[in-house]
Amino acid sequence: MALEKEIYKPRTSTPVKKKSAFREWLDSIVFAVVAATLIRWLFMEAFTIPTPSMENSLLVGDFLFVSKLHYGTRTPKTPLQVPLTHQTIWGTDIPSYLDWIQLPQYRLPGFSEVKSGDVVVFNYPPELQHPVDLKTNYIKRCIGTPGDKVEIRNAQVFLNGKPMENPVRLENEYFVSTTTAVNEDKVFRENDISEFSTYTETYNDTIPTNDESGYIVYTTVDKAAKLKEYDFVRDVRQVVAPADISEPSLYPSSSLIKWNRDNYGPITVPKEGVTIQLTPENVAFYGNVIKYYEGNENVEVSEGKVTVDGKAIDGYTFKQDYYFMMGDNRHNSADSRYWGFVPKDHIVGKAVFVWMSIDPNPTSFSNKIRWNRLFRVID
Known part of the structure; x- marks a missing residue:
């Protein structure tokens, strides 16, 4: 039996339109x-x-x-x-x-x-x-x-009671006592010190009033030591706030707390699942945390107390970690x-x-x- 021979015709293809x-x-x-x-x-x-x-x-x-x-x-x-x-x-x-x-x-x-x-x-x-x-x-x-538990003593950070290793390039504030005006571009900028001002332009309670003139600079320990090598520099000393000075702008804003930037704490960082008693001091530390960052509603913090939906609470368990x-x-x-x-x-x-x-x-x-x-x- 003879097989019929199929004849295939090429399919016609639709032309692809080129994108503009x-x-x-x-x-x-x-x-x-x-x-x-x-x-x-x-x-x-x-x-x-x-x-x-x-x-x-x-x-x-x-x-x-x-x-x-x-x-x-x-x-x-x-x-x-x-x-x-x-x-x-x-x-x-x-x-x-x-x-x-x-x-x-x-x-x-x-x-x-x-x-x-x-x-x-x-x-x-x-x-x-x-x-x-x-x-x-x-x-x-x-x-x-x-x-x-974080604490700062005389500008040194302590973590859980032990001194924390300072960052290699940590900067502090220094008073540079000089015998004459300084060529700022040559002395400061060549030493990569970008923040400086004359002492007369800067008011700071931590620097005793005296007849010295000089500059306030922000720099590292190594560069502060290098500044001492200039013959017109009498002294370079770190500016540290005494422990008895209170800085009201610090957290927490409370009359119970008398801290400053160089003498701060101790204060414990909140941890998820940890329950605290809401003493007046703890309300000062953690009241805003409970009110703003924990997803709670209708929270009021006043006079050393925390209320939720109008009801005072005497303890609180944190819902997330903090740093x-x-x-x-x-x-x-x-x-x-x-x-x-x-x-x-x-x-x-x-x-x-x-x-x-x-x-x-x-x-x-x-x-x-x-x-x-x-x-x-x-x-």
């Missing part, structure tokens, strides 16, 4: 925005140092990468937000988000916990007008972890000594390395980039 140049451009932009948003959320985010609170470890003009993987990235809380923005749309005062929807926030698994000594980026807790994930980003060094943060520029840092603890749900990530550094006040154009700081690991 505008469509190609738009697709590339969308892809880049989505990719950058995912990387920024899940893995790593870039930040810039705008203030000297972490000098000399981090300098104004440092650009750094912050790892979200170390402590685990947070799930978004405020979904109605313009991508790659924070509080406002670039270059304007227009809010970049709507807080109509607030999602429950969770943290994905990380490969480490926040440790004492880590340099951490977090959302500034007292900024209650913004959702947690859109509060201003701060960067400080973690001093105390949950359950730790105590300080800047490495100890006398020029608004930190936990001034506004309290950092809740765990405010932790953004760990600062890992500086990828670029631009001097905002260079001595010459060739010194604009601080080449010796590029790709420096943050310790």
Whole structure:
């Protein structure tokens, strides 16, 4: 039997319409925005140092990468937000988000916990007008972890009763007594001292009134010692507040507490699951924590007492962990000594390395980039 021979006809194909140049451009932009948003959320985010609170470890003009993987990235809380923005749309005062929807926030698994000594980026807790994930980003060094007892004695930090090792590039405030006016560019700027002022311009209760003239500088121990070598410098001494001076702007704001920036505590960092008795002193320490950061409603703190829904409570169990943060520029840092603890749900990530550094006040154009700081690991 003869088989019929099939004749195949080629199929007609529909021509593919070529994308316009505008469509190609738009697709590339969308892809880049989505990719950058995912990387920024899940893995790593870039930040810039705008203030000297972490000098000399981090300098104004440092650009750094912050790892979200170390402590685990947070799930978004405020979904109605313009991508790659924070509080406002670039270059304007227009809010970049709507807080109509607030999602429950969770943290994905990380490969480490926040440790004492880590340099951490977090959302500034007292900024209650913004959702947690859109509060201003701060960067400080973690001093105390949950359950730790933090104390400062004569400017030295003690952790659980033992002196804490100071950061290598820690800065303190010094009074430089001089016999004559100083060529500031040559003496201070050449020694990488960016913060200085004449003593007559600075009022500080911790410096005794005398006939000495000189400068207030913020610098490291090594550079302070180097200043002593100049023949026109009579003395260089660290400025430390006496223990009997009370600084009312410190946390907590209470007549029961008589502390200052150099003599502070002891104070215990709240820990999840730990129950405290609400004595008047504990209400001063933890009342705002209970009211603002624990997800409680209808909380009132007054006259050494805490009430929830109109009922006074005499004890409280913390719902999350907290941290105590300080800047490495100890006398020029608004930190936990001034506004309290950092809740765990405010932790953004760990600062890992500086990828670029631009001097905002260079001595010459060739010194604009601080080449010796590029790709420096943050310790």
